[in-house]
Amino acid sequence: MTTPNPLLEVKGVVKSFGQLRALDGVDMVVGRGKVTGLIGPNGSGKTTLFNAVSGFLEPDAGTVLFDGRVVTGAPTHQLARMGLKRTFQNTADFTDMSVVQNLLTSVRTVPGERLSRLFTSPRQISVSERSLLDRAWILLDRLGLTELANARAGDLSIGQGRLLQIARLLMEPPSLLMLDEPSSGLNPDDQHRLSTTVRQLRDIEGVTVLVIEHNMSFMNAISDALYVMHDGHVIASGPPAEVIRDPLVIETYLGVRRATA
Numbered sequence: 366m367t368t369p370n371p372l373l374e375v376k377g378v379v380k381s382f383g384q385l386r387a388l389d390g391v392d393m394v395v396g397r398g399k400v401t402g403l404i405g406p407n408g409s410g411k412t413t414l415f416n417a418v419s420g421f422l423e424p425d426a427g428t429v430l431f432d433g434r435v436v437t438g439a440p441t442h443q444l445a446r447m448g449l450k451r452t453f454q455n456t457a458d459f460t461d462m463s464v465v466q467n468l469l470t471s472v473r474t475v476p477g478e479r480l481s482r483l484f485t486s487p488r489q490i491s492v493s494e495r496s497l498l499d500r501a502w503i504l505l506d507r508l509g510l511t512e513l514a515n516a517r518a519g520d521l522s523i524g525q526g527r528l529l530q531i532a533r534l535l536m537e538p539p540s541l542l543m544l545d546e547p548s549s550g551l552n553p554d555d556q557h558r559l560s561t562t563v564r565q566l567r568d569i570e571g572v573t574v575l576v577i578e579h580n581m582s583f584m585n586a587i588s589d590a591l592y593v594m595h596d597g598h599v600i601a602s603g604p605p606a607e608v609i610r611d612p613l614v615i616e617t618y619l620g621v622r623r624a625t626a
């Protein structure tokens with residue numbers, strides 16, 4: 366698959382845990398302004414690849430390029446400054462803060478002292494602070510969280526917590542957003558909202574998205590390209606309609622199902 370002007374390139378990445386080669390020479394190209402899906406059976410290496418790309422694990426070999434720069438093994442904070450942000454399978458927000466406070470405190474550029482005025486003296490806030498608040502309300506609306514704006518984050522359901530985690534990352538839109546099983550725990554309405562949000566991010570804000578998912582209907586609704594992993598290798602990649610018809614992909618999924626039945 367040729368991808369002109371990629372935002373992320375993974376070349377020959379290897380990562381072993383003891384005797385287990387979780388990534389065995391993975392190549393991947395993520396097109397700028399596209400949604401790329403990453404699928405594969407449990408234990409195929411998807412999360413390890415996310416960790417190796419986002420600075421949580423140092424690859425044993427291979428190269429990661431972000432926006433044309435070699436970032437192999439770069440720390441997460443450096444990658445975040447460059448515009449690469451990710452979610453995790455387990456949510457961890459500031460549970461004692463309200464939903465809207467969670468959003469406002471996720472912005473690195475605003476000192477906490479000034480931010481507190483958003484709550485204590487709303488009439489004295491500056492234009493930039495106002496625009497943050499506006500951004501927070503837009504995201505809450507898009508993700509169906511408006512009515513929960515003043516709820517304690519710790520009281521949210523798992524699915525709502527997942528949406529909040531995503532909204533926090535979107536306060537300052539990243540150039541690459543990496544989502545690890547975002548639809549897990551979401552009801553069908555929230556899944557629909559999330560897929561619409563992901564498409565809006567791509568189409569309106571130009572955000573590139575890389576997403577791990579087991580939910581194929583969610584994946585079909587959002588992805589422009591698909592990669593399939595098995596046993597630490599990429600076994601197929603290309604347009605979703607082609608990939609899901611690939612005999613090797615079908616056999617891998619059926620084989621895994623047979624083996625676990």
Ligand SMILES: Nc1ncnc2c1ncn2[C@@H]1O[C@H](COP(=O)(O)OP(=O)(O)OP(=O)(O)O)[C@@H](O)[C@H]1O
Pocket residue numbers: 382385387405406407408409410411412413414
């Ligand atoms: N920190 C670790 N130490 C040892 N083994 C690990 C570690 N992390 C992952 N593994 C192993 O590496 C392999 C790939 O795991 P990984 O979590 O990347 O798979 P996955 O495709 O994300 O699976 P799932 O869909 O279940 O999340 C698995 O066999 C897993 O047990």
